[in-house]
Amino acid sequence: MQVNNVETLFKKTLRESDLSAKQQSVLQVSLNLFAEQGFDRTSTSEIAKAAGVSEGTVFKQFKTKDGILKAILDPIVAHVVPMVATEFLDELKTNNLVDLKSFLQYAIQDRMTFAVENRQQIKVFAQEILRNPKIITDLSGKVEAVVNGQVGEVLQQFKDRGELVDWPNMRIIRYLVGILGSYVFPQVFLAPTADFDADKASQEAVEVLMRGLTPVK
Amino acid sequence: MQVNNVETLFKKTLRESDLSAKQQSVLQVSLNLFAEQGFDRTSTSEIAKAAGVSEGTVFKQFKTKDGILKAILDPIVAHVVPMVATEFLDELKTNNLVDLKSFLQYAIQDRMTFAVENRQQIKVFAQEILRNPKIITDLSGKVEAVVNGQVGEVLQQFKDRGELVDWPNMRIIRYLVGILGSYVFPQVFLAPTADFDADKASQEAVEVLMRGLTPVK
Amino acid sequence: MQVNNVETLFKKTLRESDLSAKQQSVLQVSLNLFAEQGFDRTSTSEIAKAAGVSEGTVFKQFKTKDGILKAILDPIVAHVVPMVATEFLDELKTNNLVDLKSFLQYAIQDRMTFAVENRQQIKVFAQEILRNPKIITDLSGKVEAVVNGQVGEVLQQFKDRGELVDWPNMRIIRYLVGILGSYVFPQVFLAPTADFDADKASQEAVEVLMRGLTPVK
Amino acid sequence: MQVNNVETLFKKTLRESDLSAKQQSVLQVSLNLFAEQGFDRTSTSEIAKAAGVSEGTVFKQFKTKDGILKAILDPIVAHVVPMVATEFLDELKTNNLVDLKSFLQYAIQDRMTFAVENRQQIKVFAQEILRNPKIITDLSGKVEAVVNGQVGEVLQQFKDRGELVDWPNMRIIRYLVGILGSYVFPQVFLAPTADFDADKASQEAVEVLMRGLTPVK
């Protein structure tokens, strides 16, 4: 199965950057601390200590504390998100999703796993969005392009075959995300319950989505 | 129509408290500032200035900065949420919701309006949940009680009449909230677009929910 | 003889301000430290310690380190300079300066004493002028007004009586200041020699000025 | 006319030193930055960047930041000042200054031009003197030697011929410098006004000095 793990991809991006080992460590450690206790509640001295570097080193490269956050978020937005998207879309095609149900089963389960595995990164993103919603305005363009582009093609197939209601792509995706979120949200932001059954959850989600998105005869 | 406005109810709660006018002002102003710029980014001196009181006064009553947040959140959780819930449930009964569609139309539109009107308070809550998920664990008990209690009765009617799938109440509510959230989330947390059409949005939401939640013959 | 001491006047201004004793102490101590070791080489913690207050107190009132400097310089420019000027001019009139020589003797000696007694304040000013010459542009207006105003009247008397060359006031004052400075400068900015004889110095200065400024028959 | 420009001479001194091109660049750039923004407000990284060298290089040669200042000031004191003095004295002799007026005209105008052309260097010196007056104690010996030596010879001629008052050389030079300074100071340290007329200024200065320094019959 695909890696699909932001942390792995993030580390890869780090390795390919021209940052020194210490500076990479700063970003790695910051990501974890920001996710755990929030940006504002994480001090730069805490970061330095956790990364095993001096406080000067932190600022030498990243200039400001906000610079650290930017150094984390920017490559994720610029590289990780597209990589993940591409990977996901490739899988969609590879897996030869013959009908809507297969497609939904795959997509829902895949994204659910993704969300749970990348809780940390998602939380950092969520915090930043609450603080500065502009960040998502920048992303929404990309998302819309993908939805109407490659994802749109896939959806169109199902529409053509009469398997999917003829609603705008954004509307269909909205419901997909909404239903997915209704399962994922508590796991990511609230207490991640140990008894969360991703299989059962995705089956249920697929069931209600199939009902909601199949054309009425 | 009902007031349904947390701010109004919050003010009412304040009036009924034994807090002096100045102390009420502190809470009122804090709520706004916390929503606008976040708890960590709001200083107590800023609060004091905005509330027109001295810094000493802020602490005289609330002991700590966290105490202010608690003084805001606690009554909302203790009084405002129940009041809103009761009000909502009363309306459900009063409006004589003869069938599932009427029920969904009413519920969705009502909650959508509620969310948009109370953006500020919701944002403060969201921040606090990210920081301290425990707060929702406390709430979830109450919510589950309501869902399985009064709301459960309503849902049961529809199930009995064969208008609603025979799924657990929590599952049904999950989808309701998920679909609702897919419309409301961008308005509350991202850019609140001026062209948001609550009527159209709730009609669409009802449409997909009716499909998803109606039993198959 | 007149007080003529900026420090005394500065303290008087402080007392009349609405600053607390501690805050006055901050300014007093800062003035001394800035004069001794320069603005940039004086740390705020040093100021706090010397003033016997916490570092927070320093910033509570003066906001920034520059704010401290401003709080020192502004009242001097606004009040002390005018007070000193008035005092000086009053003395000029009171002492019934019958001829140019008496006038020069008085003025030179008086200003020389003034400069030597207020070395500290003058040094702080000098530093600030090197850093930010704008400060003197603001003052030059006032100075010119006095030179052409009250001082001008005095000079005009001597011109009318044929005791003083008919040059523009600014030119005459320029030489007065230049010659005065040639004696004062080393005392203020270089090593203040113990054997400095203000009496002899002013006699010499008066001698050369009398020669330079008396009309040729 | 003579070069009379400290920068040119400074560069020449640099070329004749055993410093590498990069290290010379460090001194050159430091001089400018110190003059513009002061020693304390110029960081070593700023110097390194402006000089196009690494931070390590700056310290390799000069050990400390003070070492840079020393490396700038020392050669000026050791070589440039003497060179300028010699040049000046040579000119005095070459120009065959027949009488006191010619001498004053030449000297005043020459030094005035010198001061205005070397504003930067003078400002660095002035700053350093404010900070560490000892530097001038070292210089004063040299100055006194020159004043009583070669300059003394020139002055003696005029005294012998009855063109110049029989005052100690230092006293005469004091007035020369004082009057000169009264014109030059504002140009160097305050706003350098575009309309400064060096010709007119030196004529005026000569006029008052001739009056002040000519023996009374």
Place this chain on the structure above:
DNA sequence: CATGAATGAGTCTTCATTCAT
């Protein structure tokens, strides 16, 4: 010689909190 990443002490500044009035 030259580099530049790394250091850590020190700087200015903020802020929640206390307390005498």
Place this chain on the structure above:
DNA sequence: AATGAATGAAGACTCATTCAT
């Protein structure tokens, strides 16, 4: 109850200096 001056610990950030390469 209310004030606001005072506190001091902690925060972000700077900078002269070192050292392995």
